[in-house]
Amino acid sequence: MNYIERAIDTSMNHICITNPNDPGTLGLLRENAVIAIIGGFGVSTKTILQRHLSTSRESVNKLVNRLKKKGLVSVHHTFSNTDRGFIVLTAHGIREAEFLLNRELYLRSDISRVNERNLIHDLSVQLVVLELAKTQKISGFATERDISIQLEQRGNDPRLIDAIVIDAVSNQSIAVEMEASNSKNKGNGDIRRKILSKYLQELESNNGLYDFVYMYSHRQRFLTQIEKAHTKLFASQRSSFTPEQQELLTNRIKFKHNFCNTIYELMFNSKRQLNDNKLELARKDMYLLQLKEIEKLAQTSGDRVVEIRRDGFVEAGKIMGLIE
DNA sequence: CCGAGCGGAAGCTAAGCCTT
DNA sequence: AAGGCTTAGCTTCCGCTCGG
Structure with a gap:
């Protein structure tokens, strides 16, 4: 079993919690869920945790403070998200997460690895994956971190996608892609062509990383732009894709329009009130x-x-x- | 006993407004 | 433009009840 399979296998551990009547148990389950989430994704925020746990802002503040007191997490200030802060695990927390997830995480407690430029993008992916997990749409997932670990830390490996999720019904692998800007849609479409080739390589392969690609964004028009760019590439006289390949790509790439607003509200809307x-x-x-x-x-x-x-x-x- | 959840009070900060 | 004042919003603290 390789690292991605191992990650997928253990990813749902402690993530989805029941609601026991016993507050003590509930508190413990929530603590474990938070540690497992940050362990898997490397970083998280109160907004994400609050949404995932369906709780109030105050409760999530208390929860994080409790974990802080126990020395399991640390909270860092940043300007690059609506929470104005992000949460990582301490060395102690990492050990706890590895125990809960039952796999090695290759995490480090210092925050130098948190790239603030990508923070909103990564958190948006996290939002999507956790939403799918919570609504039982998937049976497991691997984060971008997990994938890059298996691909020997090659951060720019062309096979790198934002996450892999396993459909709970069909058991098929789905690549999750988050488009947080429309920069890739500018120009002559060459970037899109390269990205499509990357997908094609996996979709055509018998043991590719994924069978489907789900595209997400916080802006509906970004998705529309990508769809248009694809159509244009396919229609081009010198299209580098055969009709079969075009059909495969069209059938396997799904645009997830209906989650745009949620991502926007939680991740991008700086006017959103955080209190309850x-x-x-x-x-x-x-x-x-x-x-x-x-x-x-x-x-x-x-x-x-x-x-x-x-x-x-x-x-x-x-x-x-x-x-x- | 522990912790969730609730309301209230108070501290703090950023933003907006006003004056000079 | 600078400085001070006010206000809105976020967080924390406190005390309370409730359930296992």
Whole structure:
């Protein structure tokens, strides 16, 4: 069993927790989940942990402080994310994580390896993977860290993708790609062509790293741009892809539009309030009340204009995270 | 006893506003 | 433009209840 397989095999350990009635047990499960998450990804933030554990900001603050007191994690200040800080494991925490995940992690407690320029990108990937894990869509995952460890620390290995997840139903491997900027869509599409060739190599291979590629972004238009770039590359007279290859790529690359807003809200929206203001809940109640009214109106009147207004209202609620 | 969850109080900081 | 003042928002602390 190679390192990636080992990672996939053990990745879900302690990540998804039940909700026991016993607060003591719950606290312990949460602590272990946090250590396992940071162990797997190398770094995390309160926003991510809060969302994953479905808890309040205060609870997550207490949780992190408790771990800090126990000497398992350390929190560092940064300007490059909405939490204005990130969490890593201490040497003690790394040992604990290796015990929980039952594999060697090759982590270091100093923060020189945390690249702040990539922080939001890496955290966005983490958000996606944990969301998939939490909703039971996947049975295991390997992070970019895990993959680069197996590929002998070659940070720029062309096979490097942001994460690999295993579909819980089909058992197939899926590459997760996070597009945090549209810089790769500029120019003549040469960068996109190289990326497509990279995917193709794995998709065509019998023992490739993955069978599918899921594209994520915080901006819907970035995904649309990539789709357009692909179409253009395929349509080009001197297209370097055969029709079969084009079909394979089109079928195997999926654009995950519906997660854009979540990533944006949690990772990029600096205006987002971090506290657990009850106003938020009151706002949600107000929203749901209005939604009920407008839905009733749309149903009774059958007016197309009211229907459009209702759809817009629903969409706005999704963006604000008030409804699913 | 422990820790979650809740509300309230207080400290701190960044941002905005006003005055000079 | 500089400096001071106010305010909003985030965090921490405290005390409380509740459940195993």
